[in-house]
Amino acid sequence: MATLEIKNLHAKVDDQEILKGVNLTIEEGQTHAIMGPNGTGKSTLASVIMGHPRYDVTEGTITLDGVNVLDMSTDERARAGLFLAMQAPQEVPGVTNSDFIKTAMNARLDEGENVSLFKFIKKFDQAVEKLKMREDLPHRFLNDGFSGGEKKRNEILQMRMLEPAIAILDEIDSGLDIDALKTVGQNVTEMQDGKRSFMMITHYQRLLDYIKADYVHVMMQGRIVKSGTVDLVRSIDENGYDWIKEEVGIQDERVVPQNDDADEQTVLGSCATREAMEK
Amino acid sequence: MQVSPNNAPELIAPLLNEATYMLYISQGKIQSNTLPEGITITESTPKDALHANFVSDDPLVSHNQSNHDTAITLEVKEGITLDAPIMIMIDGSNYDYTVNITYDIHPRACIDIHEYLYSTSDHTLNYLSQTHVGEQAQVKLIGIANLDLMSTSSVQRLVRSQASSHTEVRTAQLGNGRTKQDVDMDLLGEHAYGEVRTVAVASGNQEVLINTHLEHKAKQTEGYIEHYGVAADESYLGFEGTGKIHKGMSQSNAHQSNNGVVLGEYARLDANPLLLIDEYDVEASHGAAIGRIDEEQLYYLMSRGLSESDAQRLIINGFLAPLKSMMENDVMRDHIQSLLANKTGR
Ligand SMILES: Nc1ncnc2c1ncn2[C@@H]1O[C@H](COP(=O)(O)OP(=O)(O)OP(=O)(O)O)[C@@H](O)[C@H]1O
Numbered sequence: 001m002a003t004l005e006i007k008n009l010h011a012k013v014d015d016q017e018i019l020k021g022v023n024l025t026i027e028e029g030q031t032h033a034i035m036g037p038n039g040t041g042k043s044t045l046a047s048v049i050m051g052h053p054r055y056d057v058t059e060g061t062i063t064l065d066g067v068n069v070l071d072m073s074t075d076e077r078a079r080a081g082l083f084l085a086m087q088a089p090q091e092v093p094g095v096t097n098s099d100f101i102k103t104a105m106n107a108r109l110d111e112g113e114n115v116s117l118f119k120f121i122k123k124f125d126q127a128v129e130k131l132k133m134r135e136d137l138p139h140r141f142l143n144d145g146f147s148g149g150e151k152k153r154n155e156i157l158q159m160r161m162l163e164p165a166i167a168i169l170d171e172i173d174s175g176l177d178i179d180a181l182k183t184v185g186q187n188v189t190e191m192q193d194g195k196r197s198f199m200m201i202t203h204y205q206r207l208l209d210y211i212k213a214d215y216v217h218v219m220m221q222g223r224i225v226k227s228g229t230v231d232l233v234r235s236i237d238e239n240g241y242d243w244i245k246e247e248v249g250i251q252d253e254r255v256v257p258q259n260d261d262a263d264e265q266t267v268l269g270s271c272a273t274r275e276a277m278e279k
Numbered sequence: 280m281q282v283s284p285n286n287a288p289e290l291i292a293p294l295l296n297e298a299t300y301m302l303y304i305s306q307g308k309i310q311s312n313t314l315p316e317g318i319t320i321t322e323s324t325p326k327d328a329l330h331a332n333f334v335s336d337d338p339l340v341s342h343n344q345s346n347h348d349t350a351i352t353l354e355v356k357e358g359i360t361l362d363a364p365i366m367i368m369i370d371g372s373n374y375d376y377t378v379n380i381t382y383d384i385h386p387r388a389c390i391d392i393h394e395y396l397y398s399t400s401d402h403t404l405n406y407l408s409q410t411h412v413g414e415q416a417q418v419k420l421i422g423i424a425n426l427d428l429m430s431t432s433s434v435q436r437l438v439r440s441q442a443s444s445h446t447e448v449r450t451a452q453l454g455n456g457r458t459k460q461d462v463d464m465d466l467l468g469e470h471a472y473g474e475v476r477t478v479a480v481a482s483g484n485q486e487v488l489i490n491t492h493l494e495h496k497a498k499q500t501e502g503y504i505e506h507y508g509v510a511a512d513e514s515y516l517g518f519e520g521t522g523k524i525h526k527g528m529s530q531s532n533a534h535q536s537n538n539g540v541v542l543g544e545y546a547r548l549d550a551n552p553l554l555l556i557d558e559y560d561v562e563a564s565h566g567a568a569i570g571r572i573d574e575e576q577l578y579y580l581m582s583r584g585l586s587e588s589d590a591q592r593l594i595i596n597g598f599l600a601p602l603k604s605m606m607e608n609d610v611m612r613d614h615i616q617s618l619l620a621n622k623t624g625r
């Protein structure tokens with residue numbers, strides 16, 4: 001379907017640089033897993049690809065089959081084939097799931113054309129069944145009052161309905177119980193048809209037990225610092241990230257370094273000294 | 280010669296044709312009507328006894344009470360239940376005029392009234408309705424206003440509710456003209472229930488003022504005021520809601536909410552909810568939530584391919600969901616949707 005190419009991507013929010021030179025190419029049909037400790041820029045990368053208005057790209061390029069993505073608005077990117085299942089999906093009270101998805105599907109058709117109601121309902125019902133969601137889903141307001149797991153499944157339902165060329169799934173496994181994880185895994189696997197590409201952000205190996213990934217990347221300090229195959233995930237699951245930090249010579253893996261530890265130590269130190277002196 | 284609904288302006292003819300019962304007023308007089316048995320219509324000011332209930336300290340109200348071009352009293356007989364709403368269509372085009380309608384709803388009657396105020400010219404329409412709700416009567420009064428850009432209008436609805444009656448007033452201001460709307464409801468009998476729900480959408484450089492006044496003048500009465508609004512472009516929309524519980528009117532409930540969305544940099548929306556309570560043994564609340572469309576919600580919808588205007592339209596339609604209760608048939612629903620799209624669809 002399409003190839004996504006990210007080159008030397010730098011992005012900032014409120015004058016704070018978060019992404020510091022990301023390079024990643026996802027070819028048609030490939031599934032890439034992105035891992036990395038908290039606060040290393042994974043969700044930011046997903047948001048920047050989707051065009052969230054809060055982030056400014058200061059350097060680098062993103063292209064979809066050679067076409068500049070950075071020139072497109074968020075909705076244009078979606079219509080060009082990008083999809084982002086968000087880590088924390090928004091609640092939109094007042095807007096029903098079915099109105100929302102119908103409008104999203106119609107937005108992909110020519111002006112004046114609409115999806116047939118019959119086909120829409122059939123497809124929706126099927127997706128609801130496949131994701132084992134509540135049957136009243138179409139009439140409920142979008143994510144409004146949904147449980148954490150329901151929200152995640154609703155993201156995958158939207159992906160099923162919209163059939164993107166490239167799907168970015170940001171921690172789709174968090175908040176899912178073990179059965180739901182399996183259901184979501186099956187749904188994603190079903191959509192891995194050799195043409196559609198995936199970028200899956202996750203913290204755990206267990207997601208990759210359900211969904212096959214071709215490559216695994218580790219992000220630290222706003223960059224990809226290590227890439228490999230699923231073997232890499234196993235090492236991370238067993239040994240954590242310290243060995244990678246050591247290997248690439250990083251002390252604080254976070255994008256925005258926090259000096260709190262160091263501060264606390266000095267304070268502790270002086271108190272301890274004072275206490276010792278008083279004795 | 281009577282103007283039949285089919286000769287009514289293109290915009291409103293389908294609404295009239297859809298109505299089972301209707302009264303059509305244009306050019307200052309009744310053009311046609313189909314009213315069911317049990318409802319009598321008199322072209323005159325209300326009877327004195329009834330009139331006493333509607334004494335108001337608002338000078339505009341008293342002015343409209345005594346100076347009018349058309350005055351009609353609709354009397355709904357005791358115990359009547361209608362199978363369909365009565366549509367009151369008032370076309371204010373081409374004349375400056377004042378219409379005064381009194382609904383005299385006798386005890387235990389059960390009736391829905393849909394008023395549609397309409398104009399396509401730069402004239403002034405003053406509209407005053409006075410509704411007397413008899414004991415145990417149930418009334419739903421829906422008022423939709425769609426008045427021309429250049430028009431000026433004042434729309435006043437006075438409601439006086441007797442014991443154990445149930446009254447719902449739902450209004451929508453969807454026109455483009457300068458508008459002032461007042462709803463003034465008195466709950467006069469014990470256990471009377473009153474609800475005033477208003478949706479207003481202001482756009483262009485329109486000024487819309489919504490005043491709702493609900494007084495509890497008997498014990499164990501229950502009153503709700505709800506305002507929903509959107510202000511776009513350079514418009515101004517003001518909500519003034521007052522709930523008042525008089526001394527001794529114990530175990531009454533007065534609640535009010537205001538919800539507003541401001542679109543664009545230059546629109547203004549104010550809400551001044553007021554609670555005046557002279558009694559301890561009551562339940563009361565009021566609040567206002569006015570803000571802009573949530574950027575994160577907009578982004579979320581757009582990330583699925585919806586254009587910004589589609590996303591905005593969905594969010595606003597959702598926000599104005601109370602309008603749905605005013606769309607009792609498909610013709611009216613399409614009609615309201617298109618009015619809304621005209622005002623917020625950009
Ligand atoms: N909109 C924002 N405003 C302020 N800071 C931000 C914003 N977005 C990201 N950041 C900061 O950028 C850093 C990276 O955040 P990001 O959400 O990309 O991390 P992550 O790798 O997805 O972490 P996690 O595994 O916890 O989800 C964090 O320090 C975060 O606070």
Ligand SMILES: [Mg+2]
Nearest residue numbers: 042043044087
């Ligand atoms: Mg994240």
